[in-house]
Amino acid sequence: MELRHLRYFVAVAEECHFGRAAARLHVTQSTLSTQVKALEREVGGPVFVRTSRRVELTEAGELLLVEARRTLAQADRALDVARQSVRGETGVVRIGFSGIAVLAGTLAADLHHFHRAHPRVELHVTELPPAAQVQGLRDGTLDIGYSPDNGLGDVGDLVVGRGVRTTLSIAVRHDHSLASAASVAPADLEGENLVVYAADEDDDSVLDRLGAEQRARVHRVTGTLGALVLASAGVGVAVVPAATERVGLPDIVYRPLRDMEADVEVVTLSRPDELGGPVRAFVRSWDRAGRLTQS
Structure with missing residues (x-):
């Protein structure tokens, strides 16, 4: 059974007339009669009682009409949902x-x-x-x-x-010696334990920008909060994007990095x-x- 069979059937049932239903569907009356007969063969019996004046539903036709309307409504809804998805609406x-x-x-x-x-x-x-x-x-x-x-x-x-660029800063515990500086240069980080943001354990991109040599004293983290937690605990000096300064954690002080051309872009x-x-x-x-x- 095809959906068009159900659409033809519903049109005839609602119009109670093959001629009017054919005009509504923009098909010939003979085509409509052929499709309804094909539907009746699948059902195994008549769905309409045809008289010289009108068309009436049989008991099987009345039951089929209820289910056909439900099926067609669900098919229309499925098509509409798919179209909305293609358009990016759902x-x-x-x-x-x-x-x-x-x-x-x-x-x-x-x-x-x-x-x-x-x-x-x-x-x-x-x-x-x-x-x-x-x-x-x-x-x-x-x-x-x-x-x-x-x-x-x-x-x-x-x-x-391409997105937003932000410079680099350091985040240190408030009682760290660098906390009192107005700004910090890469040379000031010599000998410090560094906490750096890294894509993975082999990512040295931040260290390359700093020119840091003592890479054995580095903690690599993959999350901004992780870097700040270690800095707040006094584990090391966190090198973070300046936008991180919006996070106001207790015991954390931020200072800008100077004397370097280094920034981070959010892509x-x-x-x-x-x-x-x-x-x-x-x-x-x-x-x-x-x-x-x-x-």
Whole structure:
């Protein structure tokens, strides 16, 4: 049984006349009669009683009419839902983010604008280190990433959107000797235990910018809060993006880093040739903002 058989049947049942039903459906009356007969063969008996003046439903036809209307309504709804998904109006977007994306304001601003334009799309957000975001995009468990650019490695198979830049600062415990300085130079960090944000355990991108030589005295962390906790505990001096200063933790003092050309950029990550309608709509919002470039 095909959906058109049910549509033809419902039209005849509602019009109680083959001629009027055919005109409503924009088909010939003979075509309509043929399709109804095919339906009756599948049912195994008549669904209409035909008289010279009108068409009436049999008992089987009355029962079929109830179910046919339900089936057609569900089919229309299924098609509408699929169309909405293709247009990016419904569905799910799975987003991985690093803490710095929140502190820099990039993630919240993008989510706010997208949600206003697409209120029926579900947004699933998960905090993940950069390497996990890249892997998630590649294996299909993630749709969008927000990550600092340091330590990302080769992401030539992904689309990178340029975002917000922030300089580097240090975070130290309030009673640390560097806490009283107005600013700190990389040379001032000699001999200090350093806590640095890293994409993975082999990521030395921050250390390369600092020119740090004593790499054995380094704690690598994949989360902004983790760096601040270690600094607050006096374990070391945390080198963090300046946007981290928005986190006001007890016992933590922030000081700017000087005499160096080093900053961190929060980038957006997505897959090329994305098929998901909601994800494509999310990426288009970057394009409209002029932040989308191929890495």
